[in-house]
Amino acid sequence: MGEITHEALQHVAGGVEVSSVQYQPTDRPIEDRFSITLEGGRLVLGLYDGHGGSNTAEHISKILLPTLLRSPPHDHRGVFEAIDNAMLDAFKADHAPFRARSKEWRHHAQVLRSGCTTLILDIDIAGMLVHYANAGDCRALVCDVQDPDSEDVGPLQQTTDLNAKSPSEQERLKVAHPNEDLLVVSGRLFGKLMSTRGFGDGYYKLPRGINNWQHKKYIDVLSSLDQNSGKVPLNAQYDSYFYGYRTPPYLISTPDVGVMSLTGRGFIVCGSDGLFDLVTSEEVARTVRKGIKDGVQNLAAYVLSAVMAVKLPGDDVTILVLKFTN
Known part of the structure; x- marks a missing residue:
């Protein structure tokens, strides 16, 4: 039987709050990770959807953000690639001819044996811009609430899912x-x-x-x-x-990058594919709109409850919802 493994509401900056929830449908430990980091005027949301174990998601959730914050948002692509290359190089060095394994060889192998897709939203609060870097099929929605009394979905910006079905x-x-x-x-x-x-x-x-x-x-x-x-x-x-393994790499860390605009009336939703396998972006946005109108505190948990009322997830689900409170 599945269970909610995390539920929280954080006031992360003046007039900005982020609600979060995680659901694990099986008995194994949840493989998703997420991060919420505020430094200066940059609020960075990270979602790391693990598979084949949680080792990679745990590792990336700890090392990616500090590296990103040392660089401007337009360097996201290069940072992703450099970190992934460093992981590969560390593993290869451990198993090079005539070289002894490092003390960290097992960790180097574990973070390559499993994997994780990664979505980063680097938010310039003052400039009301979202710089996104998406390597995989987690999804972000940015919705502008033009009529607070309506439950209709307004203008919707979103990232593109990138997986073998795309x-x-x-x-x-x-x-x-x-x-x-x-x-x-x-x-x-x-x-x-x-x-x-x-x-x-x-x-x-x-x-x-x-x-x-x-x-x-x-x-x-x-x-x-x-x-x-x-x-x-x-x-x-x-x-x-590996029946056709001829010209690796077949799987890359290079993210799709871009910029989405914000307004103080809107909200942001980040979700792992365990959510969007079950509902559309429009349905999620409509549910958040209704939650805001009804004064719901944890909008992420509210979305999860609405989804589970119709269908139980079969995969880990992580949801983050950013709302402006001013």
Whole structure:
């Protein structure tokens, strides 16, 4: 039986509050992470949707924000790529010929064995702008409430989901890997993984070597983490997972970036795909509008309750809602 594992309301700045909720539908620990950070005039919301374990999401939730805040928002793409490359380099260095493993080798392997999609909203409160960086299929909505007495959805801006089902990602894979058939099978990368962007998932990023010998060595290391886990190790399924492994990386950390405008009348919703697999952006926005009109305190929990009244989620759900209170 699932349960709500987190519910909170935070006043993060003058006239700005963020409500949050997390729901875990299974007995395993929740794999999602999120962060809410205010530094100077920048309010940064982060959503990290983990899969294959929580190691990557936990790691990225701790290291990404401090690095982003040392750079201006237009550097988001480069920061994402640099952090992911550093993770890959640390793992490869641990297993280079004639080199001893570092003391952190297990951690380096764990954060590549699992993965996480990541959505960052870097909000300039004074300028009323949202700089977004989206690597995956978490989604952000920015809604402008033009008529506070109406429950109708006003102008809606939103990020684009990026996964193996997205036509734009399928086209990207075709262009990046020409003449490679069956990259996306049944809406999944190599028929296995929904994600096409994000951190971790190193088994679809690591170099191949002649006849895949180097890649197989790396997979043996990652498979050692599956011992006593009850999982079938990756190396025992190598031909199934990597039947067409020719020109990695197939999964990238490069985020889609852009800017959305805010008004003091509006609100922002961030949600993991566990939410948007069940409801549309318009339905979520309409629910938040009704909650604001009815004086609901925790709007994130209100959205979750409305969704669960119709259908129980089958995946982890994390929801953040930012509202202006002035």
